[in-house]
Structures are given as C-alpha cells and as structure tokens.
Amino acid sequence: MESIVLAQPVENNVVNVLEQSGVVDMNPGPEPFGSEELAHRCQSASAVMAFMTERIDAEFLDRCPELRIVAGALKGYDNIDVDACSRRGVAVSIVPDLLTDPTAELTVAMMIALARHSMPADRHVRAGKFNGWRPTFFGSSLVGATVGIIGAGKLGQAVMRMLTGFGGPRLYHDVKRLSLE
Structure with missing residues (x-):
C-alpha cells in the first residue's frame, strides 16, 4: 500500500x-x-x-x-x-487558484475594517472606555467609493469582482488592459 x-x-x-x-x-x-x-x-x-x-x-x-x-x-x-x-x-x-478568492475576501475585509476604523474601535472597547454610542469611530463606507488596485492579476481581478457589489468605480493599474464587465 x-x-x-x-x-x-x-x-x-x-x-x-x-x-x-x-x-x-x-x-x-x-x-x-x-x-x-x-x-x-x-x-x-x-x-x-x-x-x-x-x-x-x-x-x-x-x-x-x-x-x-x-x-x-x-x-x-x-x-x-x-x-x-x-x-x-x-x-x-500545484493548485494555481488555491488562495485567490480567500485572499481577495481578506483584502476586502481589511478595506472595510480600515474604512470603518474597526481596529481602533475594538481597542477602545477592550480598554473599557466604551460608555455608549459615539460617532468617533464611524468612519466611511466602501459603498460608492472609488477604489484603486495596483496589479490586475488573478488576485487583483478577484478583489475588483468582489468590490462590484459596492457600486463604486474600480480603477486599476497593470501592464495589461482588462475588461471589468
């Protein structure tokens, strides 16, 4: 065997x-x-x-x-x-596409976390400083936001595809021209 x-x-x-x-x-x-x-x-x-x-x-x-x-x-x-x-x-x-979508998901998650100030807000709550809702950590949204991607390989394209649902313009820089439709 x-x-x-x-x-x-x-x-x-x-x-x-x-x-x-x-x-x-x-x-x-x-x-x-x-x-x-x-x-x-x-x-x-x-x-x-x-x-x-x-x-x-x-x-x-x-x-x-x-x-x-x-x-x-x-x-x-x-x-x-x-x-x-x-x-x-x-x-x-090898598995050429093994981590493309999971990595793109994490990228979009980090973009949301950065826009919404999630990490500073989390540290604030964990430090015991939360005393009711305040707009301090409200942040901004990806909805309608213009997002730029450097590199439009498989990962860049997956990120752009996932950002489609947010409705904003998606810009990229790469040596090749892509169709984002």
Whole structure:
C-alpha cells in the first residue's frame, strides 16, 4: 500500500479521499515538520503534500528514493525544485487558484475594517472606555467609493469582482488592459 505524507494538517474530507489510495501520515500541527522530520517520514513514502513551509530540493529527494509525486498545496512552486524532481521522475502538482478568492475576501475585509476604523474601535472597547454610542469611530463606507488596485492579476481581478457589489468605480493599474464587465 502507498504511503502518503501530509506535511501540514488538512481537512478530514481530504484525508478520507487520500486514505482510499494509501496510508496517510499527517502532521498533527500546528507547527510544520522540521526538514529532518519531514525527510525521515518521506524516506519510504511515494507521495508528499507540501505547503509553503516545506523545501523540496535535490538533497531532500536524495533522502526519499521512493517518492513519485510532490503535491504542492500552493499556487506556485518557489519552494519545490521542479528540475530536480523531473530528473528523478517525480511528478509535481500545484493548485494555481488555491488562495485567490480567500485572499481577495481578506483584502476586502481589511478595506472595510480600515474604512470603518474597526481596529481602533475594538481597542477602545477592550480598554473599557466604551460608555455608549459615539460617532468617533464611524468612519466611511466602501459603498460608492472609488477604489484603486495596483496589479490586475488573478488576485487583483478577484478583489475588483468582489468590490462590484459596492457600486463604486474600480480603477486599476497593470501592464495589461482588462475588461471589468
């Protein structure tokens, strides 16, 4: 039976799917495995799911001769030596759109928090200074606001799409012209 190492904790439904193909060894987290621990766990594994904290390079691959796939739970492969994997016949996969929408959501949430002075208001309440409603932290709204985005790659486009509901103009600067419709 195949051995699959998950370098970070993942959702149970992912583990359930992987268990149909092999024995899963998942990091319980929350801290990542150190490089020595990961290499030790992968020395007889056929697959590893790697995240941003793992470095998969030639030295790591030398210690893991049975490895056949590095499944990157990332949108890129900066921490995976694809050439070293290719030379050893180890397949590499990534998820190019893995975090685009969640990151765009957080961006819009931070924009709202900044406009509405949420953090200073939170600190004020937690310091025990709240004594009834005052307009001090009311802030402004994104509704109808002109918002500028620098960079209109997948993330910039996702932010602009999410801002559509606020009804304001969306401006961007990028080397390519986009259709925002």
